[in-house]
Amino acid sequence: MRSTMMDYPLVLPSILKRAKEVHPHKEIVTKWHDNSIQRLTYGEFYKRTIRLMSALRKAGVKPGDAIATFCLNHSVHLELYFAIPSIRAVLHTINIRLFPEQLTYIINEAKDKFIFVDKSLALAIEKNLSQIHGVQKFIIIDDKENVPFPNLPNAISYEDFLKTGDEIENFEPIDEFEAAGICYTSGTTGNPKGVVYSHRSTYLHSMSICMGDALCIREAETVLPVVPMFHVNSWGIPFASVMTGCKLVFPGKHLLGAGLAELLESEEVTLTAGVPTVWNVLYQHLKKTKYNLKLHTMVVGGSAAPRGLIEGFEKDFGISILHAWGMTETSPVGTVSHLRGFMKDWNGNKRYSYRAKQGVPVPGVEIRAIDDNGKDVPKDGKTPGELLVRGPWIAASYKSGESSESFTSDGWFRTGDVVVLDEFGYMQITDRKKDLIKTRGEWISSVDMENLVMADPNVLEAAVVGRKDPVRDEAPVIFVVPVEGKEVDPKGIHDRLKENFAHWQLPKLDDIRSVSAIPKTSVGKFDKKILRKELEE
């Protein structure tokens, strides 16, 4: 018997067209660098996007061409998100915080034909022009920063470029398996690796994160993505938001403390998403200044959110931190930590310990954890294993075929994350495989130790790395950033660690070091590579 259903492809123009058809009145709000607020309806956004599609085609962009963006979060970036894949070109969102050698490497590797650049970010490109090959045009987005128009070859302003297009609908058929976008991993070893998303994978990921058990993005929410649109496509939130027609608020450069809090308040944002460090700073700010927020959910990913932060936001402000886990290779949402129905009656302590886990796979994604022999580890909440993932929005390879060791022969992606799974299937990351500290032949989780230290209200951030030790193989070193106006108390930290770690796992007192800041990677994670280098020197 043969199916009689339509052969209807899962492609991104469908999302764009739905927004115009169903939600033409809804708003897309951008706060530009000069604090001006721009409001665009989905109807207006649609017209600009089809004009952009036309302009790109007229400028010679062909299916399969990579077109890059070098931008913060704003409505023009959203136009690029849809126009580029809708003409079958490939959206390459460049991380603006990359080091020069990585920046030029990925532009050349992706063979970017055009780059759309925020005016205030152009200098980073300008400085490295001599290393960049094959880019034919730079289109400059006026982000309302008071800087001169950049000195780039074949540069044109975005609004002038847009005028070269016609406001006509011209959608061509697209195979759902065609490439729609590319992101590069922020790999701390070797060159960044390209992950090429398809229309299908992006469409399915968008549906997935709108599901009740994932992020539950829906029309009635007002969504502000703090997570940059160059960071795994802002975790897919822009695509999912346009799919639902929810009001979108883009913060431009207003990403921290007061600037962010004011925007959350004035636009009545209900759902936001970002890395823990952003929320840590916001939490400190909210403790000092009162706002009338409608915010109910903050999605946290990128790094583990400290349990103290989850508890603090809920108790002090009634805001729920929703823990999610993912990687560039997983589009990125793989797991989300909702409490099960029956857990809602648990006591606070037990509930928070579950909320601090990375959660269970969203429908569509499969996870397992294996030991060094490739056997599944027991779901006992304590036996660590490497996390393996598969599903329709998970990478099967990298663009240039590097690192085939990241993919098993039977179709799983090896994440490099060390996790434990508990009896209810909740996953908790204990460490990156390469960040584990080996002491007397046993592993210490740097993340466990960091979380314990960061639970101290006087501690803002803490990072743990191993230093070479003649007796213990490696010994843990803790870098601690105190909360403003407070001091680090090594003795107190050592005493608390004693309650949870074995004697031989503990750091020496003078390995608990007060620092003013912890170096971060381009996506805001602790850069342990730099810390380790400092220890060696």
Add this chain to the structure above:
Amino acid sequence: MRSTMMDYPLVLPSILKRAKEVHPHKEIVTKWHDNSIQRLTYGEFYKRTIRLMSALRKAGVKPGDAIATFCLNHSVHLELYFAIPSIRAVLHTINIRLFPEQLTYIINEAKDKFIFVDKSLALAIEKNLSQIHGVQKFIIIDDKENVPFPNLPNAISYEDFLKTGDEIENFEPIDEFEAAGICYTSGTTGNPKGVVYSHRSTYLHSMSICMGDALCIREAETVLPVVPMFHVNSWGIPFASVMTGCKLVFPGKHLLGAGLAELLESEEVTLTAGVPTVWNVLYQHLKKTKYNLKLHTMVVGGSAAPRGLIEGFEKDFGISILHAWGMTETSPVGTVSHLRGFMKDWNGNKRYSYRAKQGVPVPGVEIRAIDDNGKDVPKDGKTPGELLVRGPWIAASYKSGESSESFTSDGWFRTGDVVVLDEFGYMQITDRKKDLIKTRGEWISSVDMENLVMADPNVLEAAVVGRKDPVRDEAPVIFVVPVEGKEVDPKGIHDRLKENFAHWQLPKLDDIRSVSAIPKTSVGKFDKKILRKELEE
């Protein structure tokens, strides 16, 4: 550039396996005919289902074979839902209320190899055996009704059949475009027409109805589908529920009034779904007897829910009726009527009028409404047009290629529903195309007139059909069922209609007729074919 994502098919065994992996402890509850309650965990359900897969294979079932069910809503039916497609056979859920000629027609047309039958329903098959060809085996499910084991050829009890299988996992690769299930339309004209769902369409439909803007089914809900599992697969709710791991409650034959209310209360059901007539009866019952319900959402489809019912449930019991629209050809969910964020501040009157509409298309589905010349009608809330639909879970044809006039040459399904679309894109059904009443060359919507009459608290149900009239072409006739203990007041009804209908549209006083019941089709809709026949005779 080529996508690097996994080629991971969207197939139903993934849903089954996820339930076992992620939610093995969650419950599937069945209330059997003798009022006994059966509890099965998803883990136990999984074991029984893989055993059933093995038993089916051993009994000779091959990929593509149709295997039928003739059952109410219970856990065994759910095992069949997953085991049959998981061995690449095709799940044929037969409507138990079909008339004999339709019943035998569809069994023969689908070429059903086995039929799984509830013991208490077997008589309906037994009586028509001579007209049924090619069925090799009848497997009898003990629904705990006090009736003898049926007299059917090659009959075996379900539990004995299950024992012939092995409890081993044996999943073979499945192409997502392969057939997974077949349902027949309850076409009031001609023979029922087969719609064959694929794994892909069923999987995507399941994701879709779990989205926040659709039914938002999620793990924390307790879901009781009243809508029968033989009625467009219970609107896809069983597949979606297993996908999320929510607690499922199956009511068996306890579908009305006290029997249903007690189960909603004792199992703490939060979300349910069914046709308006079921909720009408429940509403009358809840007005008389007090229950402690956790219910927050009742999904209503199949027919339009009267606005009065929506208002009554919300005001009297705090339960939200969520209006949805779909057909066998649309898997079925096509539109859902959530209020937009900004509508939540509207006054009650305006809000209820929107809640009573059929809503906007769920992400993935496209709708339009066209006039007789094939042009889109304006979105003005008053110009009627025929509803056209397309999307990944919409039919492109019928199994035997009949009724090609139901599908446009450019890929849309013609629903036969007459609708209006308003400025916000909300769709409201005004009638079935063939139920419109033509009076003096103009159309009257039978549904509009019915809703107005049913808003009367003394009216339980009302159906409007046209009778031939020498002067007016057709004249409306209203069949009214009064609430128990009340009487029909034709004069009062006529007066109220005057406020909303033109003089020439009104029925004559003696065309407002009190009846004790309105005949229903096999899926519980008003059977206007019978009413029209009565008028002719």
